[in-house]
């Protein structure tokens with residue numbers, strides 16, 4: 001996979017525009033996020049390894065394609081990652097799920113881990129890390145550091161919106177991790193928000209301020 005894939009499908013772009021609009025309600029934002037996550041999941045899993053198995057249709061036996069390897073791992077960066085996770089799990093219901101919680105140390109501004117629970121045998125699974133907003137890239141890089149420490153070797157990162165700064169940071173820290181996103185916006189502002197962006201994804205999906 002390329003290091004960066006921007007999913008330009010009209011349905012993705014249309015839904016993203018609706019999500020960006022500030023008047024979009026929490027209920028609509030959540031529904032759109034679920035819908036868009038299905039379409040993004042389709043892209044991020046496009047090149048999964050395949051094998052075949054022998055089955056019988058009502059007409060005759062056949063050698064039919066099926067996904068190869070261990071169940072994949074979806075890793076949600078708390079809390080906004082959970083909004084993407086729900087939709088993807090509808091498409092990949094047998095996936096194993098992990099969670100990484102990070103907060104930003106007010107002194108050092110570096111991400112500090114407060115929670116990490118990962119599936120077993122990460123070394124044998126494709127891991128898809130999900131977080132709607134790739135902003136500074138600090139939390140994504142830290143989460144992927146944790147996954148690599150747990151043995152994961154095959155990792156992809158899925159987000160809804162990215163900043164050029166975040167993409168660059170990921171490319172420097174984890175050049176082996178392909179990124180799939182619906183758009184790369186212009187820049188980050190001084191508060192670390194993506195511009196023009198869609199605001200705080202967690203607040204918009206959970207109705208907090």
Ligand code: URA
Pocket residue numbers: 080133135192193194195197198199200201202
């Ligand atoms: N996190 C968000 O939710 N929004 C941004 O714009 C940046 C980080």
